[in-house]
Amino acid sequence: MQAQRKIGEVILDLRNISLAFGGVKALTDISFDVREHEIRAIIGPNGAGKSSMLNVINGVYRPQQGEIVYRGQHRKDMNTYAAAKSGIARTFQNIALFKGMSVLDNIMTGRNLKIQTNFLLQALYWGPAQREELAHRRKVEEIIDFLEIQHIRKTPVSRLPYGLQKRVELGRALAAEPEILLLDEPMAGMNVEEKQDMCRFILDVNDQFGTTIVLIEHDMGVVMDISDRVVVLDYGRKIGDGTPEEVRSNQDVINAYLGVAH
Ligand SMILES: Nc1ncnc2c1ncn2[C@@H]1O[C@H](COP(=O)(O)OP(=O)(O)OP(=O)(O)O)[C@@H](O)[C@H]1O
Ligand SMILES: [Mg+2]
Numbered sequence: 001m002q003a004q005r006k007i008g009e010v011i012l013d014l015r016n017i018s019l020a021f022g023g024v025k026a027l028t029d030i031s032f033d034v035r036e037h038e039i040r041a042i043i044g045p046n047g048a049g050k051s052s053m054l055n056v057i058n059g060v061y062r063p064q065q066g067e068i069v070y071r072g073q074h075r076k077d078m079n080t081y082a083a084a085k086s087g088i089a090r091t092f093q094n095i096a097l098f099k100g101m102s103v104l105d106n107i108m109t110g111r112n113l114k115i116q117t118n119f120l121l122q123a124l125y126w127g128p129a130q131r132e133e134l135a136h137r138r139k140v141e142e143i144i145d146f147l148e149i150q151h152i153r154k155t156p157v158s159r160l161p162y163g164l165q166k167r168v169e170l171g172r173a174l175a176a177e178p179e180i181l182l183l184d185e186p187m188a189g190m191n192v193e194e195k196q197d198m199c200r201f202i203l204d205v206n207d208q209f210g211t212t213i214v215l216i217e218h219d220m221g222v223v224m225d226i227s228d229r230v231v232v233l234d235y236g237r238k239i240g241d242g243t244p245e246e247v248r249s250n251q252d253v254i255n256a257y258l259g260v261a262h
Helices: 051-058 080-085 103-109 119-124 126-146 162-174 192-206 220-226 246-247 251-257
Strands: 010-021 024-034 039-043 064-070 073-075 087-091 180-184 211-215 227-233 237-242
Touching: 010 039, 010 051, 010 211, 024 039, 024 051, 024 064, 024 180, 024 211, 024 227, 024 237, 039 051, 039 192, 051 162, 064 246, 080 087, 087 162, 103 162, 119 220, 126 162, 162 180, 192 211, 192 237, 211 227, 220 246, 227 246, 227 251, 237 246, 246 251
Parallel strands: 039 211, 039 227, 087 180, 180 211
Antiparallel strands: 010 024, 010 064, 064 073, 227 237
16 A cells, blocks of 8 residues: 555654753664655654654754754754744644634644734735635635544534544644644554544545654554554664564564563
8 A cells, every 4th residue: 555655765864862851861862764755653662752752853852962854954953933834743642732622723723834914914904814814714624624524623622532633633733734744642542443544544644645754653553554664762762663574573672562562
């Protein structure tokens, strides 16, 4: 299923990244790269540093050491604004949505960086602002159709079951039309059917929009099924990196992670 997709050049290269919180070494000398259009998984036991790695990529955390090369640009660290502006969007391990707001309005917040017209102009020239607003709404409606959530578009997020909230969060990230989508355990806590739906959406995003995906996931069936390459972390160190088959037969990975049931 993944074979027809054209995986491109390296677009994101993490080099020797180290990150510590006081005495806790969350990441130690981690290097790996992400190629355009691929689905790259990050796996490993609890506390291995997976979420910290995503936080480094989108500038929430600043690594003490290392370098991030994104689209050929070398940086010591990212910041969240620059990351978002340059096409990196993400979802969070704990859902980050405005619970009292509707599905539609939550997804609309994902367009924030794309909104050109400023407040004053909106007040002075109703015309252009209105045109822009309509264009954003159209895009959001496209995402709502794509994620098959038309029936809940006006529903406050707090009233939705967990699985659908996760889907709305994906929608919010997609609204930014990202080049790279970082997904932190998008299927955690879901039942089998919800997981299947989420898998299908991730594959469709990758396939139809060409979006590069970096995915943290504990469900090994899902990881082995949908990812092109997998990086394995354990206690903040990289212990494996390769295709799902390579990682599955790596003895260090089996000892640290795959040996236990997931
Ligand atoms: N903001 C922080 N302050 C202090 N320590 C932190 C912070 N964020 C992460 N850590 C620590 O860094 C280590 C890695 O945490 P991280 O959340 O990245 O792991 P993870 O692989 O995502 O785990 P899980 O599978 O449980 O989500 C842990 O020891 C964690 O306690
Ligand atoms: Mg985590």
